[in-house]
Amino acid sequence: MAEAGDVLLRLHDVHTDIGRYKILHGVSLTARHGRVTMLLGRNGAGKTTTLRTIMGLWQPRAGRITFDGQSINGMDTPDIAQLGIAYVPEYMGIFGKLTVRENMLLATGAQGFAKDSLDRVLAWFPPIKLKWDSAAGSLSGGQKQMLAIARAVVEQRRLLLVDEPTKGLSPVMVDQLVEALLGLKDEQTTILLVEQNFHVALAIGDDVAVMDQGRIVHSGDMAALGRDEELQQRLLGLSMAVGA
Amino acid sequence: MNTQWRERLQRWAPYAVTPLIVLAALPAMGLTAWVTLTVAGLTMGMMLFLVASGLTLIFGLMEVLNFAHAAFVTVGAYVTVTVLGPLVGWTTAPSLALNLLALLVALLAAAAASGALGFVFERIIIRQVYGAPLRQILITIGALTVIEQLVIVVWGPEAIALPKPATLRGSVFLGSSPIETYRLVALFVGLAVAAAMQLILTRTRIGLVVRAGVEDREMVQALGYHIRRVFVGVFIAGTALAGMGGMMWGQYQTLVSSQIGDSMLILVFIILIIGGLGSVGGCFIGAILVGLTSNYVQFLAPTLALGSNILLMALILLWRPRGLFPIGEQ
Amino acid sequence: MTGQLHKIPEQPSEQATIALAPAVSSSKPYQSGKLRRTSWLSWIVSDDPPGRLLLNAIVLLILAAFLFAPFLFPGAKALGVASRICIFVILVASYDLMLGYTGIVSFAHTMFFGIGAYGVAILLAKGWVGWGAVILGAAAGAGVSLVLAAAIGLLSLRLRTIFFSMITLAVASFAQILAEQWRSLTGGEDGLTFTVPAILLPSFRPLSHPVLGVTINGPVIAYYLTFVVALLLFLLMLRIVNSPFGRVLQAIRENEFRVEAMGYQVVAYRTMISALSAVMAALAGALMALVLGYNGPDTTLSFSLMIDILLMIVIGGMGTMYGAIVGAVLVVLAEYYLQNILGGMNRAIDGTPFLSALFHPDRWLLWLGVLFVLIVTFFPQGLFGWLRQRR
Numbered sequence: 022m023a024e025a026g027d028v029l030l031r032l033h034d035v036h037t038d039i040g041r042y043k044i045l046h047g048v049s050l051t052a053r054h055g056r057v058t059m060l061l062g063r064n065g066a067g068k069t070t071t072l073r074t075i076m077g078l079w080q081p082r083a084g085r086i087t088f089d090g091q092s093i094n095g096m097d098t099p100d101i102a103q104l105g106i107a108y109v110p111e112y113m114g115i116f117g118k119l120t121v122r123e124n125m126l127l128a129t130g131a132q133g134f135a136k137d138s139l140d141r142v143l144a145w146f147p148p149i150k151l152k153w154d155s156a157a158g159s160l161s162g163g164q165k166q167m168l169a170i171a172r173a174v175v176e177q178r179r180l181l182l183v184d185e186p187t188k189g190l191s192p193v194m195v196d197q198l199v200e201a202l203l204g205l206k207d208e209q210t211t212i213l214l215v216e217q218n219f220h221v222a223l224a225i226g227d228d229v230a231v232m233d234q235g236r237i238v239h240s241g242d243m244a245a246l247g248r249d250e251e252l253q254q255r256l257l258g259l260s261m262a263v264g265a
Numbered sequence: 266m267n268t269q270w271r272e273r274l275q276r277w278a279p280y281a282v283t284p285l286i287v288l289a290a291l292p293a294m295g296l297t298a299w300v301t302l303t304v305a306g307l308t309m310g311m312m313l314f315l316v317a318s319g320l321t322l323i324f325g326l327m328e329v330l331n332f333a334h335a336a337f338v339t340v341g342a343y344v345t346v347t348v349l350g351p352l353v354g355w356t357t358a359p360s361l362a363l364n365l366l367a368l369l370v371a372l373l374a375a376a377a378a379s380g381a382l383g384f385v386f387e388r389i390i391i392r393q394v395y396g397a398p399l400r401q402i403l404i405t406i407g408a409l410t411v412i413e414q415l416v417i418v419v420w421g422p423e424a425i426a427l428p429k430p431a432t433l434r435g436s437v438f439l440g441s442s443p444i445e446t447y448r449l450v451a452l453f454v455g456l457a458v459a460a461a462m463q464l465i466l467t468r469t470r471i472g473l474v475v476r477a478g479v480e481d482r483e484m485v486q487a488l489g490y491h492i493r494r495v496f497v498g499v500f501i502a503g504t505a506l507a508g509m510g511g512m513m514w515g516q517y518q519t520l521v522s523s524q525i526g527d528s529m530l531i532l533v534f535i536i537l538i539i540g541g542l543g544s545v546g547g548c549f550i551g552a553i554l555v556g557l558t559s560n561y562v563q564f565l566a567p568t569l570a571l572g573s574n575i576l577l578m579a580l581i582l583l584w585r586p587r588g589l590f591p592i593g594e595q
Numbered sequence: 596m597t598g599q600l601h602k603i604p605e606q607p608s609e610q611a612t613i614a615l616a617p618a619v620s621s622s623k624p625y626q627s628g629k630l631r632r633t634s635w636l637s638w639i640v641s642d643d644p645p646g647r648l649l650l651n652a653i654v655l656l657i658l659a660a661f662l663f664a665p666f667l668f669p670g671a672k673a674l675g676v677a678s679r680i681c682i683f684v685i686l687v688a689s690y691d692l693m694l695g696y697t698g699i700v701s702f703a704h705t706m707f708f709g710i711g712a713y714g715v716a717i718l719l720a721k722g723w724v725g726w727g728a729v730i731l732g733a734a735a736g737a738g739v740s741l742v743l744a745a746a747i748g749l750l751s752l753r754l755r756t757i758f759f760s761m762i763t764l765a766v767a768s769f770a771q772i773l774a775e776q777w778r779s780l781t782g783g784e785d786g787l788t789f790t791v792p793a794i795l796l797p798s799f800r801p802l803s804h805p806v807l808g809v810t811i812n813g814p815v816i817a818y819y820l821t822f823v824v825a826l827l828l829f830l831l832m833l834r835i836v837n838s839p840f841g842r843v844l845q846a847i848r849e850n851e852f853r854v855e856a857m858g859y860q861v862v863a864y865r866t867m868i869s870a871l872s873a874v875m876a877a878l879a880g881a882l883m884a885l886v887l888g889y890n891g892p893d894t895t896l897s898f899s900l901m902i903d904i905l906l907m908i909v910i911g912g913m914g915t916m917y918g919a920i921v922g923a924v925l926v927v928l929a930e931y932y933l934q935n936i937l938g939g940m941n942r943a944i945d946g947t948p949f950l951s952a953l954f955h956p957d958r959w960l961l962w963l964g965v966l967f968v969l970i971v972t973f974f975p976q977g978l979f980g981w982l983r984q985r986r
Binding site for chain 3: 301324328331390393399400401402403404406407408410413414416417418419420421513527534535537538542568571572575577578582586
């Protein structure tokens with residue numbers, strides 16, 4: 022049983038290929054229980070591939086992935102999900118032809134919605150309640166993103182993998198999202214978050230891992246990275262003033 | 266405001282195709298013929314829908330196109346022959362109830378046989394070719410040939426007569442329009458099955474998973490569902506439906522031959538293309554369109570009849586290259 | 596994926612790609628005839644010989660058998676079988692251009708076969724006689740095929756594999772229906788019978804004495820015409836697949852995204868090979884009509900013929916060209932002689948009605964189908980491909 026601060030997810034020397042292309046070259050990172058670990062890096066650094074590999078959508082060629090002490094590389098995606106890991110992909114993964122309600126329902130077990138759980142999610146993301154019976158495809162981009170995250174957390178999860186949630190969102194929505202993520206953090210949900218928006222990273226991140234060309238080039242404390250402008254420049258090619 | 270109306274029009278236009286064709290046919294052929302032919306067309310559409318719906322779901326969910334689908338139609342038809350043999354007392358009796366009961370037994374038997382064969386087929390053949398369209402096409406065509414030849418081995422090379430039950434042989438009259446009694450039965454069966462499918466798809470969890478899986482298989486797995494297991498169930502359901510379609514079609518033609526599945530296959534493909542691969546609703550509308558077109562054109566311009574559906578398909582593709590109700594956004 | 600906006604490339608599983616002839620990084624670089632002509636023989640086969648000793652021997656044996664067919668296998672029936680095989684080699688090899696080398700599955704191939712045959716048949720049946728009509732008919736058939744194939748290619752090669760295949764099935768079906776209904780042009784279901792040029796007639800006997808025990812007459816000449824044309828077309832196709840153009844096709848088969856990214860217009864290449872393949876099929880059709888003196892929808896346009904082509908190319912070996920030869924020989928011989936074998940087995944077994952139905956001579960297609968499924972499953976490279984890759 023993981024305690025706060027213990028390592029919940031560990032990747033050790035993971036290599037992933039897609040066809041003939043080698044994407045991940047020995048990625049090692051950890052996500053600690055109850056903390057938000059940011060995964061930063063330029064486009065094409067391999068962040069999405071890392072998340073997909075954890076989720077079992079792509080099989081690693083080498084390396085180990087353990088979740089709460091249990092080895093999960095080689096497991097089928099549905100089994101990994103059933104361990105309590107939720108995944109919100111970059112493209113959001115919304116089922117456009119289904120209603121918002123049906124999208125959410127898919128994330129619940131046989132007993133359907135638990136009232137308290139659902140209420141807290143609706144409080145975080147009001148538009149979902151508004152569009153409850155509409156086809157998910159009719160939502161705006163920002164609303165779809167909210168739906169994607171709401172769906173991922175409507176039931177308690179142990180680990181949340183989120184890929185660039187703030188991309189294309191208006192500032193107001195970004196704030197709502199940050200609120201929700203902080204709320205999740207209060208619930209001791211472990212989050213591995215890929216983000217381009219450095220402000221958001223600073224606002225909610227506890228730990229950080231920076232990727233470049235399929236490798237982890239820095240890992241440590243998020244706040245510390247936030248104070249070190251020179252390191253930011255070197256790793257991410259930006260300064261805090263510029264932002265995303 | 267203008268763009269909103271245009272969007273609305275875009276979205277609802279495909280639904281208008283069927284009513285337009287139905288209405289356009291009326292002045293061309295007069296009311297009496299129109300009623301008969303429309304019912305005939307709807308009925309044929311229902312039977313085609315039974316066969317096509319399974320195929321489109323299978324394709325939508327797992328991107329497997331089973332060319333051997335026709336074989337399950339054939340098996341369904343032949344099993345009907347075998348089952349109705351001993352039930353000849355029921356089918357020749359002048360009782361509607363017994364006749365219908367016999368047909369029901371045959372329907373269930375055909376579904377069961379084709380479903381069982383489908384289970385074996387998925388295990389042995391389909392499992393090997395997930396994600397490989399080339400091999401899928403090849404192996405399922407080979408399997409089609411083998412199964413049809415095996416049908417000949419078991420039932421013989423001659424076509425077998427399958428006379429309609431006694432009370433279903435004539436016609437009833439709607440006004441002055443004759444409508445074959447059997448057609449009404451087939452229409453009813455088709456609609457009942459379609460309604461049942463719709464209920465399962467929209468009201469049950471498994472139906473929800475299937476609908477989501479057709480849109481995005483990966484995401485459904487990421488939500489914790491073993492979509493592979495669901496697929497086996499869908500495959501069996503699809504082949505069982507094909508068997509039912511074969512039963513109804515064979516009974517309708519009153520003749521069962523080993524080619525019975527093949528003759529439907531091209532029409533089924535056309536329906537899939539018109540409706541949009543993976544869309545059950547599109548399949549329903551596509552099947553009705555094909556049924557209506559076949560019957561209308563047969564009456565109005567018999568020489569064009571055989572090719573009319575292909576022309577219809579070409580026209581629709583020119584308008585909507587991915588079919589009338591494609592799954593997935595552009 | 597039916598629903599996805601994005602294109603996440605699929606992680607290819609082992610099942611997803613069939614082991615085929617080597618792709619771009621092939622060990623057989625095309626040697627320009629001017630620079631390194633190792634021998635005129637290599638040049639003829641475009642540096643793409645069968646390869647192994649056993650395979651070379653087999654192909655040479657087949658070649659010899661066909662070269663001397665009228666003398667080795669006398670009689671009209673045997674000659675007919677031999678002609679049929681030669682024509683099918685071209686039909687199947689041209690199909691391999693699309694299937695084995697470019698990865699396109701089309702069911703419209705028999706349509707082009709039929710167009711070529713009807714080209715010759717229609718002109719000759721209308722009363723035009725002589726070689727002029729034959730050549731004009733063949734050219735017309737080839738021309739129509741070219742245009743039609745290009746049109747189909749440009750309109751639908753952008754579509755996904757399965758969608759495209761279904762459409763070609765519909766198109767071929769339409770062509771068959773058209774041929775059956777348009778009596779005035781095609782003779783409808785009965786087809787067209789016509790007189791072939793004089794030297795091909797049985798009555799034509801250039802030599803008064805038999806050669807090696809065989810009378811040289813029209814059909815023999817027709818056979819040699821077929822053989823020579825087939826040989827030339829085959830070598831031409833071999834040249835094409837071993838050219839830079841052919842390399843691009845194979846790269847497209849392996850990974851079209853990459854090829855597109857490298858700057859090639861994939862649709863253009865696919866269209867070109869479809870058109871080329873269609874022309875070859877049309878020429879094969881013209882030969883067929885010439886040999887038979889007849890053409891009808893069943894002879895050239897039927898779906899069972901399409902299945903035969905698939906049988907031949909899969910059993911023989913996709914993506915090898917020579918596979919077409921092996922496949923055509925095996926399947927045509929099986930069609931004619933498997934029935935005898937089955938009949939013999941039937942008499943020997945003398946078992947239950949079920950067994951005798953299973954091994955009935957008419958069920959030759961069942962056994963070929965089983966062989967087909969087994970080969971697609973266990974030997975996707977076909978007989979020739981497998982033999983070539985062993986050890």
